[in-house]
Amino acid sequence: MRHRRIAAGGLALGVVLLTDVLRVWLPGIITIFGQAASTPAELMGAFALGWFVLALATPALIRRVGARRVTLVAAVLLAVLRLALTASPGGRPQLWLATAGLLAGLVWLAGAAAATDQPVPGLALGLALGAAGHAVLDTYDLVWRGDVLAWLVSAVLVLLFLATQAVRSGPPGPGGARAWLLAGPALLLAGMLALSPAVARTASSYLWGEDGVAVSPVFGLAPVPFAVAGFLLAALAPLPRRVGRLLGPVVLLTGVVLFALDRGRLLLPALLLAAVGLGFCLSTAARASDGPVAGGTATSARVSGGPGTDGTTTSDRAARRAYAATGGLLVFAVAAVAYYSAYDLGYPHSWVPVTVAGLVAAVVVTAPPDGRPVPVPLPAVRTTAVVAALALLGPLGGADEGPLDDNRGEPRPELTVVAYNIRMGFGLDGRLDLPGLERAVGPRTPDVVVLSEVDRGWLLNGGHDTLDLLADRLGLPYVFAPAADTLWGDAVLTRWPVSAPRTRPLSAVGAPTGAQALAVTLDLGEGLRVAVVSTHLQPPPGQGPVVQAREVAAFATGYAAGRPLVVAGDLNTQPGDPAFGELTRAGLVDALAAARPLATSPADDPREQIDHVFVTPDLAATGAVAPPSTASDHLPVAVTLTLPRGR
Structure with a gap:
C-alpha cells in the first residue's frame, strides 16, 4: 500500500x-x-x-x-x-x-x-x-x-x-x-x-x-x-x-x-x-x-x-x-x-x-x-x-473589490478615461504580463478603464481570470459583459458607483467572433451622471464594422438619454472610414482629435488608429495620449474629460 x-x-x-x-x-x-x-x-x-x-x-x-x-x-x-x-x-x-x-x-x-x-x-x-x-x-x-x-x-x-x-x-x-x-x-x-x-x-x-x-x-x-x-x-x-x-x-x-x-x-x-x-x-x-x-x-x-x-x-x-x-x-x-x-x-x-x-x-x-x-x-x-x-x-486570501456602490470617491470636475485592448493579458513576448498592463494604465490614476478582449477563464489562454487580476492591481471594481461567450468579452472598471448596467449583442454580419456593447451609468455625485459604453467592434472579413457601429451609436445615445456619454474601445475603424462616420453622425465627437494621428496598433510599430474614445459635445477632451507599451498587441489610449456641472 x-x-x-x-x-x-x-x-x-x-x-x-x-x-x-x-x-x-x-x-x-x-x-x-x-x-x-x-x-x-x-x-x-x-x-x-x-x-x-x-x-x-x-x-x-x-x-x-x-x-x-x-x-x-x-x-x-x-x-x-x-x-x-x-x-x-x-x-x-x-x-x-x-x-x-x-x-x-x-x-x-x-x-x-x-x-x-x-x-x-x-x-x-x-x-x-x-x-x-x-x-x-x-x-x-x-x-x-x-x-x-x-x-x-x-x-x-x-x-x-x-x-x-x-x-x-x-x-x-x-x-x-x-x-x-x-x-x-x-x-x-x-x-x-x-x-x-x-x-x-x-x-x-x-x-x-x-x-x-x-x-x-x-x-x-x-x-x-x-x-x-x-x-x-x-x-x-x-x-x-x-x-x-x-x-x-x-x-x-x-x-x-x-x-x-x-x-x-x-x-x-x-x-x-x-x-x-x-x-x-x-x-x-x-x-x-x-x-x-x-x-x-x-x-x-x-x-x-x-x-x-x-x-x-x-x-x-x-x-x-x-x-x-x-x-x-x-x-x-x-x-x-x-x-x-x-x-x-x-x-x-x-x-x-x-x-x-x-x-x-x-x-x-x-x-x-x-x-x-x-x-x-x-x-x-x-x-x-x-x-x-x-x-x-x-x-x-482576500476578498475582491466588492459591490460597486461602496466605492464612491470625492466629486471631481474631470474624468480620466483609458481604453485598452489587453489581448487576454498576453504581451508581445507571449507572456502573461499583468505588471506591464498595470504600468500602461495605472500611472494616470484613471477614473474609468474600458477593456476589450477580456478573458475570464478560457482553457486556451491558461485558465486565468485576467479581468479580476488586473482589477485587483488597479484597485478598481468592474462590470463585465460577455461577447464571444460567458468568459470572454468587454469590461468597465471604475471607482465610481455604477447603476443600470445593460448589454446589447451586436449583429455578427459574417464576423466569427461575437460582439456586444456594455453600458453603465456612473454616479459622480452632486447630481452628475455620465453614461459609459464599452465595445469591441468585429468587422466581417474584408469589410468595416459599419453595421455594428450604427447599432452601437443608436444603443449608446438611447441609453444615455441626454446625459453626458462616453463610447470607447477597440472599434477596428480609422478616422474617415464609414464606420467612424456612423458614430460622428450620431452626434458624438472624437475625443482624441487634437492628438491625431494617434496610432495604436500594432503596439511595437503603431500604424493604425483603431482604438477610440467618443464623447458627447458637452464633455471637453484634453491630454489625449497613446503611451508606449508591449503588454498587449495594442496601445492604450487615455484622455481627460472636463465634466459639465449640474447635470
Whole structure:
C-alpha cells in the first residue's frame, strides 16, 4: 500500500507539472505561433495536434526500451523544462521550451500508464491539487510570477516529483486501460469547466450582477473548495458501481449541457455538477475490468510476464494502457482545437464539450463488471479534507473589490478615461504580463478603464481570470459583459458607483467572433451622471464594422438619454472610414482629435488608429495620449474629460 500511495502521489505531482506546462503552451499557440492572428487557424491547429500525434509512438518506444527507463527520462525532462519556463524571456524560446515540456509530459504520462493499473487516485488528486493551487495563486501561475517564492515552490514541486519517480512500485495488475482512456477528456473538462477557479469566480460574478452582466463579487473563489471536495469524494469514495455507472454520466452531462447553453447564471451549477459527475465517472471506470481475468492467472501473469486468461502478456497490457493514455490525450487536443477554433472560423461549437462528456459517459456505461475488489491507496475523506482546505485558502486570501456602490470617491470636475485592448493579458513576448498592463494604465490614476478582449477563464489562454487580476492591481471594481461567450468579452472598471448596467449583442454580419456593447451609468455625485459604453467592434472579413457601429451609436445615445456619454474601445475603424462616420453622425465627437494621428496598433510599430474614445459635445477632451507599451498587441489610449456641472 505504501508503494501505491507514493505512485499515486507521483502521478498527481506529474499531472500538476503537465498542467503548468499546458497553461504556457496553449496560449503560446495563439500569441507566439499565431502571431496576433496572422497565422491561419488551420496551421495553428495542425501545429497543436502534431505533438499529440507524435506521442502515439511512445508505446512502441516502451516496448523496445522499457517503461521505467522511458518514464524516468521523460520525468527528468518534464521537471527541468518546467523550471526553465519560469526563466524564459518569452517569444519563440518560450514556445519551444513549452512544446518540449509538453512532449516530455505526454511521454511521461504514457510511461506511467504502462506501469500503473490504478490511475484514478493519482489523476484525481493531481487535477484537484492543480485546481486548489490555482485558486491559492488567484489564477496567476507560478510560471508567470518569477519571484523568489515562485522559484522556491516550483523547485519543491519538481524535487518531490522526481523523488516519487525514483521509487520502484510493485508490478501492475491487468486492468486500467479504460480509466487511462479518460485521462485526456478529464483534463479537458476539468480545465474548461469542472475544476477551473477562474470559471468559478466568473460564475460568482454573474450571480452578483444583473441583466446578463457580471460585477466584482466578494469571495468569488468560494465555489472552488466545494467543487474540489465534491470531485475528490466522488472519485475516491465511490458509490456502489451500479449506481455510479448511471449517476456519474447523468450528472456530468447535465453540468456540461448547462455550460453549453452559454448563460452566465448557469455557470455555477454547471461547474458543481460537472465536478461531481466527472469524479463519479473516473471512479466507476477505475473499477472496470478490461477483459475477463481470473484472479490466480492474473497474478501469475503479473509476476512472470506470461499470458493471462485473455491471451495477453504483461507487455501487451502495458502497451494497451499506454495507447489508452495517449489516445485520451489526443481527444483532449482535438476537442480543444475544435472548440476554440470556432472563434476564428465561425461554426457552432457548443457540441464539443458535450461530445467529450458523452464519450466519458459511453466509456463508463459500457464498462464490463469487475469482480475484483480495488483498494484505493488514498484515504478518501482525509485526502479530500486536506485538498479542500488548501483550495479554501484562495477565497480566504482576500476578498475582491466588492459591490460597486461602496466605492464612491470625492466629486471631481474631470474624468480620466483609458481604453485598452489587453489581448487576454498576453504581451508581445507571449507572456502573461499583468505588471506591464498595470504600468500602461495605472500611472494616470484613471477614473474609468474600458477593456476589450477580456478573458475570464478560457482553457486556451491558461485558465486565468485576467479581468479580476488586473482589477485587483488597479484597485478598481468592474462590470463585465460577455461577447464571444460567458468568459470572454468587454469590461468597465471604475471607482465610481455604477447603476443600470445593460448589454446589447451586436449583429455578427459574417464576423466569427461575437460582439456586444456594455453600458453603465456612473454616479459622480452632486447630481452628475455620465453614461459609459464599452465595445469591441468585429468587422466581417474584408469589410468595416459599419453595421455594428450604427447599432452601437443608436444603443449608446438611447441609453444615455441626454446625459453626458462616453463610447470607447477597440472599434477596428480609422478616422474617415464609414464606420467612424456612423458614430460622428450620431452626434458624438472624437475625443482624441487634437492628438491625431494617434496610432495604436500594432503596439511595437503603431500604424493604425483603431482604438477610440467618443464623447458627447458637452464633455471637453484634453491630454489625449497613446503611451508606449508591449503588454498587449495594442496601445492604450487615455484622455481627460472636463465634466459639465449640474447635470
